Amino acid sequence: MKTQEMLINVGPQHPSTHGVFRVVLTLDGETVVKANSVPGYLHRGIEKILESRTYPQVLPYTDRLDYLAGLLMNWGYVNAMEELMDTEVPERAEHIRVIMGELQRIASHLVATAAYSGDVGGLTGFIYCFRDREDIMDMIEMVSGARLTPSYMRIGGVAADLPDGFLEKCQKFIDYLPTAIEEYNGLITGNEIFQHRTKKVAPITAERAINMSLSGPILRASGVNYDLRKARPYSIYDRFEFDVPLGSNGDCFDRFYLRVLEMTESARIIRQALDKLPDGPINAKVPKIIKPAVGEAYAEIESSKGIMGVYVVSDGSTKPYRIHFRRPSFINLGHFDELIQGWKIADVIAILGSFDIVLGEVDC
Amino acid sequence: MENIFVNAAGGIRNLLESAGLPSLVVDISIMTTIFVAILVFVLLNVLWLVYMERKVSAYIQCRIGPNRVGPMGIFQTIADTVKLISKEIIIPKNTNKKLFLLAPVMIFMPPMAVFAVTPFGKGMVALDLNIGVYYFVALASLSTVVIWMAGWTSNNKYSLLGSMRVVAQMVSYEVPLLLSIVGVVLLTGTMNLTGIITAQQSVWMIFLQPVAFLIYLIAAVAETNRTPFDLVEGESEIITGPFTEYSGMGFAFFFLAEYANVLLVSMLASILFLGGWLAPFGLTFIPSWIWLLLKVYLVIFLLMWFRWTYPRTRIDQMMAFCWKVLVPLAIVNIFVTGIGKYLYESVRW
Amino acid sequence: MFGKGLLKGLKITIGRFFGKKSTVQYPEERLPLPDRFYGKPDFHYDKCIACNLCVNACPNKVIKLGTETVEKKKVVTGYHFDQQYCLFCGLCEEACPTDAIKFTKDFELTTYDRDTIGIEFVKQGQIDKKIKEVKQAAAEKAAAAEKAAAEKAAAETKSQTEEADKAETTNKEGGA
């Protein structure tokens, strides 16, 4: 008898490649022998477009990188610009940024949880997570006027102050979140079928994770304590008390469950920020026409997917000479081809889901 | 109420006989009427089940579900069917056209054939076969061949993967399904479905054979390709498996056949374990066929509830579960049942 | 124990089955939109001062502002908003010094074809009226200026004569 390897093309139109990601698998039965990822189906050339935009005009484009965490993408950019221009951000603005950023992080992790539940076949968990994410979306809409593409942060501050009723709504959501998380744990995490599907699947060792420049929950699931909010605190994260949840095995289950744990920690940060929220201006004194001096800056923040870095080069004009985004999903995916070898086709979907990629960010 | 269908059949027979037709013609026309009645019953139930599944999933997921077509959206399935009928049937290149088109037609045959021997109520059975259980097990597994046919002729790798899974899954789960029924047959001493029901007059089989019921339920979920064992379709991995290339009515047939299968396994579960059309607590003023329907829908709700709670297993885990857990458990169950029966009978005499 | 998690999941879903539903039946019921919502843009012709700030602020070159200089005054003759390219970022609204461009809460922006998606806010009637107003104002201003000039001239001649008189007197005084 002779067996033959089969070449199967997963994506760009496939229900669970989280967008238009494509991976060409060589299968032996149902086992992956070789994989070849082909990203780029959502490449819009944002870095090229930005060469012809002024500095404030860059902002709406950053929303479209990781469209599930638009505020964090905004933050990454303004953070780099503030480093380039040496701007001091007012206290209130920093607190608002932390509150909104952490809300966005919870929203992004909710989508990751939801999508992962859907990837392993439990559609009810998917709907439950989206139901609760809706509250955050409402809050972001309330503050910024848009749900997915907020364009809320500005160089040196934020676009507008928090509206009336926001604080109560936020407080209410934070109080509600633990019950919701308990529900997810009961329905998804605690389910034995789910655990069998995810535990011991595609473990990544800590050394390999660091070597492959993985970041975010994927890196921490392998037990590496590297969260920029603690390791190199930006903004005012050094003033909050929170823990960095760590995994031990680095398998799919750890990567999934870490996000659920991080939601609780984010809620803790929001609670402290709401208590401490000072009065004052929300914008630093920034010239109307932004013209940074010749130079370059690279700054990183901890986005929900990992380390979001922005590299800005200024030639002294009103337009950036070059902007480069270090997109966490893109770099994390670099390890994907190697990781899925030897696993079943159903595991490929589970592993991809545990990476929590957003194609807007991967393809830029 | 109780004998409304039996009386109707008798009435037709009397009418035809009084018209002076030969008895063969009368028999044939009575049989035809009964089969048409079963067909209508199954189709109506299947349409209702599609609607019910959508409603149940919606309610579990904090939604309302279909609510636009008709009161509470009750005509949604009919609207969907009309839409699917009006759609073009796309036949992929390089396929065996005849087999490709034959598969959706054939898929209804196994469940329909089995319905011929199932009792729908007291005295309401089209064909009271004395080896009904055997007949059910033999025919129900035929749908494997049809789904394999659909997957193979689609000329699509996802379909191929799906149909491979079908064969592996159906053939494996056939074994525990069969073994779980053996316990019931041992106790009742008959393979006739009506006989099994009447044997449960004093106590339902679910109380004597709880393990067998559990095994039957799990195997039935696998046999009907529903979550957590819906690897055949596994929409997040292999799109819709063997049905990926089907469109329009071809797809609708597969879709509806799944519900016909659900109806069938639920009906058998109620017949084998829940006392069929027997009324519990002496509530005999409710007709027997309503009792059967109530039990069937209870089992169906259970299946839907599973589907919208659990994630999907992986192929190797599913096979391991079948051969390492279910089959040994079923065999042990048969042994225990046999010994129990022997002891019980030796004590009695 | 194996199966505990499975049962817990069943308990959660059956609870939700009988629980409150959280969806909204969209066309009939609508969720309230916040005041800051960026929906369909709205333009106030009278407030616009044709400063071009919104055009320069837009990241995607959506806005085309047409102006005409009537009697040394800029009059807006066109404000084309190419909505299909709009990012709804609100930078134009932020740049506008007079709140002439605003976003409404209307989010149902679909149209049947591409031609109708761009919005031309300025109507010919508005332009005519404005030009007329500007001209009238200019004419009034001119008339007023003329009048003022005439008055001034008169006053000047008067003052000149007065000054001359004064000068004369001083001269006389000086001379004296």
Place this chain on the structure above:
Amino acid sequence: MTVQTISEVKSEIIAKYPQIELSEAGHFFVPVNQLADIMLDLKVSFGFDFLTNVTAVDYLEHFNVVYNLSKTTAPDMLHIITKVDRKEPQVPSMVSIWGGAIWQEREAYDLLGIIFTGHPNLKRILLDDSWEEHPLRRDFQWEGGRD
């Protein structure tokens, strides 16, 4: 072990490798022919185990290839720039030192046309394989678009 500040670490590196130029903003300028050795030493001797970012900038006369290194154990970060000839843009690949460079170098190759010698699979990643130019170069001409 005493905790060193980033400036101490930098001066130590400079002391070891006098050929590195330290700019006013604290960026390292490393000559391209010694890049591979220095980078390996930065990982092995100085503990910069995490390659965060690899990118490049086109200055029309030359390319700057930019590396950002950090540590998972300390908040230090290095900004390393190496100037590359524009006609023959060749840089040693970092994949053998940090596996994380694998897709970032492919991206830089795809968009700017910098050839990373020794890269295991230097192919286009975002653009189509049939594409000929490198769009993030400043002299890239294109038709259409919004501007």
